[in-house]
Amino acid sequence: MMINKIKAYAFAVFMISGLGALQPACAQSNEVMVDPVDYVNPLMGTDSKVSLSNGNTYPAIGLPWGMNFWTPQTGKNGNGWQYTYAADKIRGLKQTHQPSPWMNDYGQFSLMPVSGKAVFDEEDRASWFSHKAEVSKPYYYSVYLADHDVTAEVTPTERAAMFRFSFSKTDSAFVVLDAFDRGSKVKIIPEKNMIVGYSSRYSRGKLKNFKNYFVIVFDKPFSNFATWADSTKYPNRTELAADHVGAVVGFSVRGKTDQVHAKVASSFISEEQALLNLKELANDSFDQIAGKGRAVWNEKLGRLQVEGASVDQLQTFYSCLYRTLFFPNKLYEVDAKGKIVHYSPYNGEVLPGYMFAGTGFWDTFRALYPFLNLMYPSINKEMQEGLINDYKEGGFLPEWSSPGFADIMVGNNSASVVADAYIKGLRGYDIEKLYEALIHGANNEGPMSAVGRKGVEYYNSLGYVPYDVKINENAARTLEYAYDDFAIYQLAKALKKPKKEIELYAKRSQNYRNLFDKESNLMRGKNKDGSFQSPFNPLKWGDAFTEGNSWHYSWSVFHDVQGLIDLMGGEKIFVTMLDSVFNQSPTFDDSYYGGVIHEIREMQIANMGQYAHGNQPIQHMIYLYNYAGQPWKTQYWVREVMNRLYLATPDGYCGDEDNGQTSAWYVFSALGFYPVCPATDQYVLGAPLFKKVILRLENGKRFEIAAPQNNNENRYIKDALLDGKALDQNWISHQRILDGGQLLFQMDKTPNKTRGTNAKAYPFSFSSSN
Numbered sequence: 001m002m003i004n005k006i007k008a009y010a011f012a013v014f015m016i017s018g019l020g021a022l023q024p025a026c027a028q029s030n031e032v033m034v035d036p037v038d039y040v041n042p043l044m045g046t047d048s049k050v051s052l053s054n055g056n057t058y059p060a061i062g063l064p065w066g067m068n069f070w071t072p073q074t075g076k077n078g079n080g081w082q083y084t085y086a087a088d089k090i091r092g093l094k095q096t097h098q099p100s101p102w103m104n105d106y107g108q109f110s111l112m113p114v115s116g117k118a119v120f121d122e123e124d125r126a127s128w129f130s131h132k133a134e135v136s137k138p139y140y141y142s143v144y145l146a147d148h149d150v151t152a153e154v155t156p157t158e159r160a161a162m163f164r165f166s167f168s169k170t171d172s173a174f175v176v177l178d179a180f181d182r183g184s185k186v187k188i189i190p191e192k193n194m195i196v197g198y199s200s201r202y203s204r205g206k207l208k209n210f211k212n213y214f215v216i217v218f219d220k221p222f223s224n225f226a227t228w229a230d231s232t233k234y235p236n237r238t239e240l241a242a243d244h245v246g247a248v249v250g251f252s253v254r255g256k257t258d259q260v261h262a263k264v265a266s267s268f269i270s271e272e273q274a275l276l277n278l279k280e281l282a283n284d285s286f287d288q289i290a291g292k293g294r295a296v297w298n299e300k301l302g303r304l305q306v307e308g309a310s311v312d313q314l315q316t317f318y319s320c321l322y323r324t325l326f327f328p329n330k331l332y333e334v335d336a337k338g339k340i341v342h343y344s345p346y347n348g349e350v351l352p353g354y355m356f357a358g359t360g361f362w363d364t365f366r367a368l369y370p371f372l373n374l375m376y377p378s379i380n381k382e383m384q385e386g387l388i389n390d391y392k393e394g395g396f397l398p399e400w401s402s403p404g405f406a407d408i409m410v411g412n413n414s415a416s417v418v419a420d421a422y423i424k425g426l427r428g429y430d431i432e433k434l435y436e437a438l439i440h441g442a443n444n445e446g447p448m449s450a451v452g453r454k455g456v457e458y459y460n461s462l463g464y465v466p467y468d469v470k471i472n473e474n475a476a477r478t479l480e481y482a483y484d485d486f487a488i489y490q491l492a493k494a495l496k497k498p499k500k501e502i503e504l505y506a507k508r509s510q511n512y513r514n515l516f517d518k519e520s521n522l523m524r525g526k527n528k529d530g531s532f533q534s535p536f537n538p539l540k541w542g543d544a545f546t547e548g549n550s551w552h553y554s555w556s557v558f559h560d561v562q563g564l565i566d567l568m569g570g571e572k573i574f575v576t577m578l579d580s581v582f583n584q585s586p587t588f589d590d591s592y593y594g595g596v597i598h599e600i601r602e603m604q605i606a607n608m609g610q611y612a613h614g615n616q617p618i619q620h621m622i623y624l625y626n627y628a629g630q631p632w633k634t635q636y637w638v639r640e641v642m643n644r645l646y647l648a649t650p651d652g653y654c655g656d657e658d659n660g661q662t663s664a665w666y667v668f669s670a671l672g673f674y675p676v677c678p679a680t681d682q683y684v685l686g687a688p689l690f691k692k693v694i695l696r697l698e699n700g701k702r703f704e705i706a707a708p709q710n711n712n713e714n715r716y717i718k719d720a721l722l723d724g725k726a727l728d729q730n731w732i733s734h735q736r737i738l739d740g741g742q743l744l745f746q747m748d749k750t751p752n753k754t755r756g757t758n759a760k761a762y763p764f765s766f767s768s769s770n
Contacts, residue, residue, distance in 0.1 A: 036301035037294055039311075039318040039648075042136045045657050047085035047650035048101075053598050053614065055653035055662075056101050057323070058083040061141045063293060064300050064325040065356075065379055066158040067333070068266060071096050072134075072143060073110055077122055077180055078201075080104040085650040089126040090145060092178055093154055093163070095214075095266060099327055099358040099659050103402045104203035107212030109184075111262065112176045113165045115148040118248045120176045120228050138322055139293030151256075155290040157280040158330065160265035164286045169255040171223065174248050175262065177216065181244035188225050188238040188247055193218040195247050196271055204406040208348025212266050215274040219261040224250040261286065268343035269350050273333055300325055303375055304667075308691025308710065315648035317670055317689075320663035324371055327364075327659040328356035328383060331403055345404030346394035354386040357403030359659045361413035362480075362546075363616050367664035369417050370675035373424040374734065377698055384421050385429045387414070391437040396446045407448035410473050410546050411480035412441055419487035420678040422494060424734050435495060438488050442481075442505075453481060458528070464514040467525030467533040467544055475515055475525045475544035476617075479556040482511040486559040486766065487679040509766060512557050516567045521577055523554040539610075542592035545617075547599050549588070551581060551610045552618040558677040561627040562765030571628040578624060582609040582637070602655045606645065613645055614655015619665050620676045623684045626730035627762050632716055632751030635687035638669050639715040642689055671695075672705055672745065673732060677764060681734040684763045685756075687715050688745055701740030707747050714747035719755065721746075730756040731763040 045055015062069035073094040074087035080101030082094065092110030112125050119125045126147075133144035142153040150173075151166040167173040179186055179199045186197035198211040226233050226248045227240040233248070234240065251260055263281050267273035281289060301321055306314060332342040332354050342355035359368075372380040390398050397414035400406035418434045443460065446452030455465035455474065459481055465474040486509035492502045517524035517532055525533035525544030538550035545553045554577075557564045565574040586604045590596050596604075602614035612618055622641065625633040645654040646666050657663060668674045672688030688707045695703040720727040721744040722736070732743065755761075762768070 035294075035298050036318045036321075037138060037297040039315045040138055040297075040301070040322045041315060041319045041648040042138060042322070043085060043131075043650050044319045044323075044648045044652040045650070046083055049081065049084065051598055052601055053653070053656045054651035055657045056081075057653070057657050058096070058098070059136045059141065060096075060326055061136070061138065061154060062156045062326070063139070063158050063296050065328070065330055066156065067330045068095050068097065068156070068159055068161070069326070069329070070094065070141065070154050070156055070161055072141065077178070078104070080203075085131070088128055090129050090143060091122045091126045092176070093141070093152055095161075095212075095264070097329065097358060097403070099360070099402060100656060102656075103400075103406065103408070106202035106204070106403060107199055107210070107266070107268065108180055108201060109199045109212070109214055110178045110180075111163060111216070111264070112178070113145065113148060113150045113152050113167065113260075114174045114176055115150055115167055115170055116172050118172075118174045118224075118226065118233075118250060120178075120233065120246055120248050121231065122178065125176055137294075138297045140290045153286070155286060155293055157289065157293070159267070159277040159333065160263065160280040162281055162286050162289050163262040163264065165260040165262070166256045167251075167253045167258075167260065169253065171252040173251045173253050173260065175218075175251075175260065177247040177249075179214075179245050183243060184245045185241035186227055186239070186245050186247045188222075188227065188249065190222050190225060190238070193221055195249065196274070197245075197247075198271075202403075204400075204402040204408070205345070205404045207345050207404055210268075210343075210345065210348070212268055213271045213274045214264065214266040215271065215278055217263045217278070218249065218251075220251050222249045223252050267333055268331065269333055269341065273335065276336060277333060297322075300376070303696045305694040305696065306690050306692070309689070312647065313689065316646050316652070317667065319648040319652070320646065320666045323657055323663035324368060324660040324667060325376075328359040328401065331355040331357045332386070342389070344389070344393045345401075346390070349393075351389065351393065353389045354382045355389050356383050356386040357401045360400040360406075360409055361417055362399065362409040362411050363658040363661040364664075365413040365416040365420070365678055366616055366619065366661060367668055367675060368660040370420055370424070370678050371664045371668060373421055373426065374737065375695065375697070377424070377426055380421055381426050381428060384418065384426060384434065387418065387437070388430055388433050391433065391440075396441055396444075396451045397437050399450050405446070405448060405451050407450045409450055410454070410477045412453050412484045413480060414438070414441060415484040415487040416678045419491040422491055423679055423681060425738070431495065435491060435497075438491065442485065442488060453477070459511070460508075462514075462528070463508075463511045464526055466528040468527045473542070473544065473546045475523055475550075476546040476548075476553055476556075478515055479512050479523065479553060482509055483556065483558050485509040485511070490679045506766075506770070509559060510563070512560070513563070513567065516564075518567075520550070521568050521573070522550045523556075524550060537589050539587055540589040540592060541597070541600055547597070547615050548612060548617045549610075551584075552612055552615070555621040555624060556617060558620065559679070560766040561624055561676075562762070563767040565628060566767065574628045575625065575630055575633070578621065578628075578633070581611050581618075581621065584609045586610060599655060606654060612655075613641055614653070614662075616658065616661060619662075620674065623674050623676050623686060626684050626756065627765065629757040629759075630753075631685065631730050631756040632753060634685075635716050635751070638686040639689070642666060642669055643712070672707070672743070680764050682731045682764050683734065683737075684731050685717070685720070687717065688747075695737070697738060697740070699738060701738060703737045703740050704742040705745070706742060707745040709747040710745075713749040716748050716751045717745055717755065718748040718752045719746040720744065728756065728758075728761050729763075730761045
């Protein structure tokens with residue numbers, strides 16, 4: 001695969017092409033320095049399908065947090081699996097805003113070059129392609145479309161892109177625009193070599209006045225043109241609006257060097273705003289735009305400088321890091337007066353201020369947002385301002401935005417996203433309004449079950465959401481609400497709210513205790529009358545839990561691991577329970593779903609017992625040995641998961657990548673620590689993967705993580721020094737990292753069973769601090 005060839009000789013090619021004339025940002029021992037973007041493989045995780053996810057990703061060609069991305073489209077229009085590695089044909093190059101195949105897309109449209117005949121139907125225009133003739137980089141994509149003998153290339157800005165099509169000599173070269181179904185419009189303006197129009201397709205939620213307006217400007221005059229609707233073409237007709245419309249424009253070209261360029265931009269606000277967004281391309285050439293995109297990626301990726309790693313490790317690390325820098329993506333634009341404005345998916349109006357979309361907090365509160373707070377806090381400040389507008393315009397904070405409220409998943413984890421940002425030091429926005437939003441969301445059901453708190457009256461009165469009141473995934477909701485209450489408690493303390501209010505959320509944070517079943521030592525659904533659900537099978541997926549079973553969700557007490565240890569009967573039993581996750585067979589009960597969902601299959605085939613890293617609920621569990629005196633087991637399993645379940649290949653993930661969360665787990669873990677409990681300032685230690693990583697922080701400081709003895713065998717921490725002084729704790733604080741300095745790990749192939757075994761070394765737990 002192409003990514004495996006990016007070594008020193010490939011870097012020379014980039015320098016010659018003018019796309020690589022940048023200061024290298026990462027290095028390997030005894031090798032020419034290589035830019036971090038050259039290690040990224042956007043095809044990582046694309047070899048997926050409904051029954052088995054190896055990432056469920058697509059090659060996202062865009063800029064970090066850009067409003068629009070581009071991807072080759074192998075799937076049929078409307079198929080969430082818009083690009084799959086095993087496919088043979090490409091139907092178009094599509095503008096996409098898709099967070100995942102399960103959420104599908106919104107506002108999409110595509111361009112496709114064809115030759116010979118002006119075919120426009122997605123089946124007729126589709127062309128065979130090969131990965132051998134495909135180049136995929138974060139800032140550039142190229143593919144040879146064999147049936148049309150044309151090479152198609154695209155390079156993006158945040159809200160625009162430039163295409164370059166290289167046809168053979170012909171007077172029958174065409175570009176097909178597909179504006180998709182569910183309401184679209186196109187208008188051809190021949191005298192300006194321009195097409196304008198909109199796509200109004202969206203897959204989730206309810207939207208008012210939704211349109212993605214686009215403008216396309218070619219650098220060659222049209223030799224002919226037509227519009228089309230469904231299966232009918234209308235030659236020489238310039239304008240058409242219907243359920244599913246598009247356009248075909250023709251060119252005469254003299255050969256491969258007589259290229260057709262197209263400048264493309266879009267807007268959720270208006271056609272006029274799309275024309276403004278087109279100015280992002282300025283008068284730059286295709287290669288200049290690609291060079292600028294490359295520079296942006298190198299700056300963002302280069303904030304983490306890795307040394308002392310294999311090529312495979314570097315590719316995996318930077319490919320995961322690339323995935324953390326996309327979602328949520330910008331929904332805001334800059335108007336003619338230079339003001340930040342946005343289309344509101346909540347009320348359909350154009351309003352001032354920031355807005356972001358395309359993420360689910362059930363996934364990303366765990367590691368993605370904490371990672372932004374550590375390495376990219378300025379973008380999360382914008383995201384917090386966007387959340388304020390979500391609340392003002394929608395009445396609640398979103399738990400899944402796609403781009404408005406989406407009724408999927410459980411929990412009220414916006415509380416974590418808001419609290420963690422403030423606890424980690426973000427300032428300069430209306431935190432009081434966000435606190436108001438948290439209190440409102442914690443005490444009200446929203447317009448749909450995934451917004452606010454479904455079952456809140458039961459939760460606030462009984463201390464749990466009952467199993468027998470027809471509220472699905474009730475135990476999962478209870479556990480997540482309890483953690484979310486802790487996040488609110490933390491923010492309330494920081495904002496010096498009234499004591500009574502602080503104590504209320506402190507008390508509610510302990511509601512996890514109401515579901516603990518001493519008989520099984522696990523969490524279990526509970527009926528309204530106080531009896532536990534019966535029969536109870538801890539291997540049953542779904543039902544009381546969300547995309548997992550009791551063995552996965554019983555560890556979801558991020559904020560009070562000591563409290564969970566006490567419930568289980570002490571550290572020895574707790575560790576035995578942790579060990580049991582890995583020691584069991586990967587058996588399961590899928591009766592709730594009526595069949596094996598892909599998350600079950602991914603656990604089954606991983607050969608790690610009941611450990612289901614391919615889904616989020618259990619991803620932090622490995623780090624919990626640090627709370628019970630056996631940190632070396634965390635070190636073993638963290639390295640095991642990184643080595644076995646991640647690789648920068650099309651099948652390189654072990655489940656859904658999920659908007660940066662599964663990637664953020666890897667990036668944090670490779671650094672040597674992980675945010676088990678967001679809304680605190682602690683990271684729990686694991687086992688660093690590299691000999692050295694330098695974090696270039698936004699405050700201008702540098703924090704170095706060094707492990708000179710690191711290799712595949714030396715996965716255990718023998719000792720740790722923080723700026724030369726012994727670090728006996730099993731955690732490090734966020735602020736200490738921001739202060740800069742060095743964390744030095746001495747690694748060994750045998751575990752040190754004396755370090756970190758004293759209770760004073762354990763990370764934060766609510767029960768230990770109150």
